[in-house]
Amino acid sequence: MGFDQYHEPAHELSAETRTFARMVASLTEEAEAIGWYEQRISVEPDAQARAIMQNAQHEEFKHFAMDLEYLTRRAPKLRVALKGVLFTEGDIVAAGESAEEAEEGVDD
Ligand SMILES: [Fe+2]
Incomplete structure (x- = not known):
């Protein structure tokens, strides 16, 4: 690389x-x-x-x-995003949308 x-x-x-x-x-x-x-x-x-x-x-x-x-x-926001999406059940896109909202409350 x-x-x-x-x-x-x-x-x-x-x-x-x-x-x-x-x-x-x-x-x-x-x-x-x-x-x-x-x-x-x-x-x-x-x-x-x-x-x-x-x-x-x-x-x-x-x-x-x-x-x-x-x-x-x-990367705290990455951690929040992953927590919201990984190892969840159901719709992945919906989990991603919720995780994105959760990121808003986290400092970089
Ligand atoms: Fe490797």
């Missing part, structure tokens, strides 16, 4: 913002890996190869979760 996770001059960004951007890039990479494994697993005819890739994909789930948790600890 190089340095292209920054959209502003890196030297103008605080260390905290650079770390946040790195973790967002990492989250994106973990999500991509999850999707790539999903595709590979779906077409792989060899059961042992499929099992290894499934094991690897499970690792990526953990990496994704850790990256996301890191980010939510540094």
Whole structure:
């Protein structure tokens, strides 16, 4: 990925913002890996190869979760949004709308 996770001059960004951007890039990479494994697993005819890739994909789930948790600890509104949407039942869009309203009461 190089340095292209920054959209502003890196030297103008605080260390905290650079770390946040790195973790967002990492989250994106973990999500991509999850999707790539999903595709590979779906077409792989060899059961042992499929099992290894499934094991690897499970690792990526953990990496994704850790990256996301890191980010939510540094972005209070993101945390509120996730609390309002994740692990809920029913209409996801409605949960998102409610979560967005809940964000309004939280400082950045
Ligand atoms: Fe990973």
